[in-house]
Amino acid sequence: MNDVHHPQSEAEACDLIRQAASNGTALSLIGGNTRAGLGNRVSAGVVLCSTGLAGIVAYEPGEMVMTARSGTTLSEIEAALSANNQMLAFEPLDHRGIMGTQGEPTIGGVFLSNASGPRRLSAGAARDSLLGIRFVNGRGEAIRAGGRVMKNVTGLDLVKLLAGSHGTLGFVTEVTFRVLPRPESEATIVLCGLDDATATRAMAAAMAQPADVSGAAHIPQGLAQTLPDAVGKTGAVTALRLEGLSASVTVRAASLAARLSAFAPVATVEQAASTRLWRAIRDVTPLQALQDRPLWRVSVAPTAGHRLIATLRQHADVDALYDWQGGLVWLQIGGEPQADVLRRTIAAVGGGHATLMRASDVQRAGISAFEPQPVPIAALSARIKAKLDLAGIFSPGRMTPDAGANMRIVDRTG
Known part of the structure; x- marks a missing residue:
């Protein structure tokens, strides 16, 4: 059974990470663990959970900006916003239904997975609402990036970089994000x-x-x-x-x-x-019932989704749901995940990328759950990973099997 730590402060998280780096101990970074199973399974003996870092730090409805500790539940965030007739603009999806998981989604997990819902068309992705973060890197150092206002960024934008990184770059302790009025x-x-x-x-x-x-x-x-x-x-x-x-x-x-x-x-x-x-x-409710079927999240041009599905149906039993005007396709396949066929077909219809969200451990073996990156981007991702997590201790289960060549750091799904 994994050793689970729930640091109650950023300083405690720093100490735990420094110790792990010194011992070469892999850490699985989680929040509410509602996306458990995403990625290629690599065992990490120690789990670092953010739920001990909970609570809203600052919220001024007039400024439409909130700061919260990363382990704060999404339900607490949404309740506070609802009381002031405000909302998270990007409409974060709840992964529990499609992943078959329990627990409570956390605000840190929402941004680390870039969990953007249907309103992404008009309001942007989760990362577009993220203004600032505090996180602990692989050396056990606390780092602050961004702030409480939108501004131009020169150099590497750590705020946007960590959004969608699935816990592979750092242990996020606090997030600051903008909110919007709820439509009448x-x-x-x-x-x-x-x-x-x-x-x-x-x-x-x-x-x-x-x-x-x-x-x-x-x-x-x-x-x-x-x-x-x-x-x-x-x-x-x-x-x-x-x-x-x-x-x-x-x-x-x-x-x-x-x-x-x-x-x-x-x-x-x-x-x-x-x-x-x-x-x-x-929440992709129509595809929640058959948990034994592999489920993919595919991003393509809005006009290409129906052609992708028509071609795939020549090879397998496929159910699909189209969001984002057809640019986001949730597809469920009967039998094997058909990763090679899927990715070849995506390339043939104009390009895009596919993430394997749900499958058995046996089916995941030998499949890159995340879209393999082109060599130049993979090299850049590996350099970024080395700077922030030199010992490579963070969330090995979120990495692709050939991590040296295909390190997936930034979620490119918008």
Whole structure:
């Protein structure tokens, strides 16, 4: 059984990391451990958990900036924001359903995994909200980067570098991030029964309109039947979300529905049901049931996703859910993960990258869970890793099997 440490202060974390570096002891860095199993499994005998570093340090709603210790639960953060009618702009997804895990997501884990949800289209990724961090490097030194305001950065941007690094570069102890006002109202335009290719064209048409769409997703027939409120009872669902002032949402929804009616029958889903629908899309609820099937997270050009899936279906049984206007494809494969076929097909449709989110230990053996990096980027990543974690003790399970050549440091999934 792993030796688990819960440092109660940054100084204690520094001491533990210095000792581990001196002894050459590998450390698995975790928060709520809700993404347990992500990556290629490499055993680390000692676990360093951030949950002892909890609590909101500073929050001024008028400034729309919050500072919190990394082990603070996401639920505590969201409760404080909700009390002031504010929110995390990037709509972080909850990985527990697709990963089959327990625990509570932490704010540090959210940024270290760059867990960006459907609103990424309009508000940017998690890393775009991150303003400052405190972390401990592989020498046991506490480092502060960034601050409480947006500003230009000269040189290496450590704040953005650690976002999406999955605990391979440092033990984050504190994060500072911007927040936004919660929209007064929301509604979702639903197009019914479109095939994947037509849905892609419909989403592109919607994004070209001055409607300020904050979410664009397509759930094919079969998977759509698992959506809440019987939204998908008549077949495939193409969903387009509008947010803002109530009067504005009403006008924009009517205009967008009229423009898209040529594609398919159109319905409007109002506030409460719209919120439930997008929570299901955010957390990839339609692909949670079959935990024994490999699950990939694929990033491609929005117009390429449906071609990727059509080609893959010539080789395997594939279910897919399209988010980010089709640029983010969650795909579930029956049988083996088909990593080589998937990555060749991604290259053939114009490029992108794939992350193996869920699979058995046997299936993961010999597969790079993260997209292998081009040689120049891999070399740069390895140099950065050496500067921040010279002994290579941090989160070996998040690295690819051939870490010397394909060290994955920065999550390029946006």
